[in-house]
Amino acid sequence: MRVLAMLDGTLTDPDAPHIRVDDLGLMRGDGIFETILAVDGRPRELGAHLDRLARSAAMTDIPLPDRAAWERAVQAVLDNWPADGEMALKLVCTRGVDGGDGTPTGFALGMEIGERVRAQRRDGISVVTLERGIDPGLADRAPWLLLGAKTISYAINMAAQREAERRGADDVVFTASDGSLLEGPTSTLVVASGRTLRTPPAQLGILPGTTQAALFRGAERAGWATKVEPLRVPDLRAADGVFLVSSVRRITRVHTLDGERLTDSADLHAELVGYYESEY
Ligand code: PLP
Structure with missing residues (x-):
């Protein structure tokens, strides 16, 4: 249709x-x-x-x-x-x-x-970290690279998702050359620890997410703190929950990172979905 x-x-x-x-x-x-x-x-x-x-x-x-x-x-x-x-x-x-x-x-x-997206929202996803080949200052230094613009040149993003599938995972979190975390090929990374949500800054050359912004608004209304700051892989392992969020996938929880199971965040996921939905 x-x-x-x-x-x-x-x-x-x-x-x-x-x-x-x-x-x-x-x-x-x-x-x-x-x-x-x-x-x-x-x-x-x-x-x-x-x-x-x-x-x-x-x-x-x-x-x-x-x-x-x-x-x-x-x-x-x-x-x-x-x-x-x-x-x-x-x-x-x-x-x-x-x-x-x-x-x-x-x-x-x-x-x-599609059904695949619906199943991922329900069951969560496994992700792998993959290099994006950019450093944190590149977006400012080289605006002609269009980092953070939503262009239709998504061949790299789609290739990264196929690489994830080859590695037996569902999706990707891109990393910068200094190891800081960026975003998914079609989603924003959100990490929950205690009653704080964190996401990497758009200045790294990633897309400012509308779903992440809505989730943060809803969570703040419920008394959570929100932070936009650089994150690294150990932050994901230490977190109470890791999520990839986007307009189409809404709030999807990450249950496995680079082959290792993360803390079970099923209950936390339901809570965050509630904050996000409370915006509509
Ligand atoms: N980052 C990238 C690269 C995307 O393509 C998308 C959405 O497709 C997002 C983040 C999430 O943006 P939004 O929540 O506005 O859909």
């Missing part, structure tokens, strides 16, 4: 071809995107996602169509989604066609959320 809307709010057939072969998104991976969770027709963190799309556009110099156009397309998909329950709503914007007039290509696509 998929619903596709263009930026003028018109619906169009998701099975028909729409992207030209000379689109720079296709030819060079030159574009940006967002994935938003909608539940029972209501998008979560839409404002934060549109802000982040604008930030990615600024970082990549893509002339982003105005916010009203994205809101129109989002509404068209939501209005025409034929079921209750969840949807992953993808907003994509590329630099447009090679040698064209500079008009970006943009659309909003609603998709179902």
Whole structure:
């Protein structure tokens, strides 16, 4: 089940071809995107996602169509989604066609959320740490590397997930060259110790997560402390709970790290899910 809307709010057939072969998104991976969770027709963190799309556009110099156009397309998909329950709503914007007039290509696509993700939310996941090949100062030193922009060039992220599967794990936590922890290929790392939640700083060259922000808000309301600070592998082993969070996976607990079982965090997971859901 998929619903596709263009930026003028018109619906169009998701099975028909729409992207030209000379689109720079296709030819060079030159574009940006967002994935938003909608539940029972209501998008979560839409404002934060549109802000982040604008930030990615600024970082990549893509002339982003105005916010009203994205809101129109989002509404068209939501209005025409034929079921209750969840949807992953993808907003994509590329630099447009090679040698064209500079008009970006943009659309909003609603998709179902697969059984694999649902099972991982329920049962937890095993992860491996993999090197990302960046050092903590690189994002500031070399902005042209677009670290922390949500570009559609996700081939490395997907390759890392395949490497995890080859190693018998479900997912990845990337590490920087100094050993500090970064993020998952499609998720933010959150660590719980006592009544404190921690996540690595976006300045390391990672994406500022909308789900992590919502979880932190909910947990703070419940009296928890939250910290944004560098983390290392021993912090994960010492923690009461380790989680990968994202719009689509929501709050997923990590039960195994590099082949070793972590502290059982099933109860803590349920508590954090409650804080996150209390935001909606
Ligand atoms: N980090 C990366 C690299 C991602 O691709 C994503 C989401 O897809 C996230 C973090 C989590 O972001 P959010 O919670 O806003 O979905």
